Amino acid sequence: MNGLFITFEGIDGAGKSTHIDRLAEAFREHGRVVTLTREPGGTPLAEQLRNLVLNDTMDAMTEALLVFAARRDHIAQVIRPALARGEVLLCDRFTDASFAYQGAGRGFDREILATLEHWVQEGGLQPDLTIWFDLPPAVGAQRLSGARAPDKFESQPLAFFERVARGYADRMAASPGRFAQINADQDVSAVWAEVGRAVHAKGMLP
Ligand code: TMP
Numbered sequence: 001m002n003g004l005f006i007t008f009e010g011i012d013g014a015g016k017s018t019h020i021d022r023l024a025e026a027f028r029e030h031g032r033v034v035t036l037t038r039e040p041g042g043t044p045l046a047e048q049l050r051n052l053v054l055n056d057t058m059d060a061m062t063e064a065l066l067v068f069a070a071r072r073d074h075i076a077q078v079i080r081p082a083l084a085r086g087e088v089l090l091c092d093r094f095t096d097a098s099f100a101y102q103g104a105g106r107g108f109d110r111e112i113l114a115t116l117e118h119w120v121q122e123g124g125l126q127p128d129l130t131i132w133f134d135l136p137p138a139v140g141a142q143r144l145s146g147a148r149a150p151d152k153f154e155s156q157p158l159a160f161f162e163r164v165a166r167g168y169a170d171r172m173a174a175s176p177g178r179f180a181q182i183n184a185d186q187d188v189s190a191v192w193a194e195v196g197r198a199v200h201a202k203g204m205l206p
Contacts, residue, residue, distance in 0.1 A: 001032070003083030004204055005126075007094040009168060010133030011161045012154045013140035013147075014184045019133075019195050020090055026196075026205060027088045035082040038092035039070065043077045046070035054151045060106035067098050068116040075125065095121065096130060096171045101153065104167025105160050126178065129202050131195060132168055133184035137161035 006023070008016045024034045040050040049070040053063055071094070082089045095117050102108045141158050144150060172179040180198030184191055199205045 001086040003086050004032075004088045005079065005083055005091070005128050006089070006199075006204075007091045007096070007127040007130045008133065009093060009096045009100070009130055010184060011100075011135060011137060011140045011164050011168075013143035014133035014135040015143075015188070015191065016092060016131075016133050018188060019131075019192055020092055022192060023195060023199065024088075024090055026199075027090075030205060033085070033087045035078065035087050035089045036092075037074070037078055037089065039074060039094055039097065040067050041070065042074040042079075042091070043070075045073045054153065057152075060102055060108035061112075063106065064098060064102040064108055064113060064116065067102065068120050071095065071098075072120045075120065080125075091127070094127060094130070096132075096168060099171050100164045100167035104170065105156070105164040107163075126175075128178075129198070129204065130172075130175075130179050131198055132172060132179055132181050133191070134165070134168070134181050135184040137165050139185050 008020055010016055020036065024036050027034050039046070040053055041047045049066050052058075053066050053070075058066075079089055079091070098117075099110065099113055103110045103113050137158055140161055144154050147154070172181060180194075180201070182191060182194045182198065186194075196205070
C-alpha cells in the first residue's frame with residue numbers, strides 16, 4: 001500500500017486533536033498502520049526544539065530556523081520512514097504553520113521560508129492532504145480564554161491570529177488541490193462529518 005501523508009492545520013483553539021485521533025481510528029479499522037505525530041516535535045531532538053520555540057522569547061528568524069530544524073529531523077527520522085513502509089502518517093501541523101505563524105503572524109520573509117521549505121523538504125516532499133480547521137479568530141480566542149496556562153503563541157493578541165488565519169488562506173490559494181477547508185465553528189459531530197467527507201473525496205477511505 002502507498003504511504004499517505006495527511007496534515008492538520010488551524011489557529012490555536014481550532015479543535016484539531018479530537019479529529020486527528022478519530023481519523024487514526026478510522027484508518028486502523030480499515031487495516032492501515034497509522035503513525036500519529038506532531039510539529040514542532042515528533043522526535044526527541046524536535047521535541048526539545050518545540051520546548052524552546054513555545055516557551056522562549058526569540059526573533060522571528062530564530063523561530064523559523066528552529067521550526068525548520070525540528071522539521072528536518074522529523075522528516076528524516078519519522079515521516080519518510082513511515083511513508084516508505086506504506087503507513088498512514090497523520091501530522092498535527094507542518095510547513096503551512098510556518099508560513100501562517102512565522103510568515104503571516106510574525107511578518108517574517110516568505111521567500112526565506114520558501115527557501116527553507118525547499119531545502120528541508122528535499123525532493124519536493126508535501127502532504128497528500130492538508131485539513132485546515134478554519135475558525136474565526138475571535139471564536140478561537142474565546143475558546144482559549146478558558147484554557148490552561150497559555151504558551152507563547154496562545155497568548156498572542158487577536159490581531160496575530162487574524163494574520164495567521166489569512167496566512168492559511170494564502171497557502172490554500174497557492175495549492176488548492178492539497179487543501180480541504182473545514183468549517184471548525186460547528187459542533188464536533190458536524191466538523192467530523194466534514195473531515196470524513198474530505199478524506200473520502202480523496203479516495204483515502206471508503
Ligand atoms: P500545537 O499547540 O497545535 O501543538 O502547536 C504548537 C504551536 O506552534 C502553535 O501555536 C503553532 C506554532 N507553530 C509555529 O509557530 N510554526 C510552525 O512551523 C509549527 C509547526 C507550529
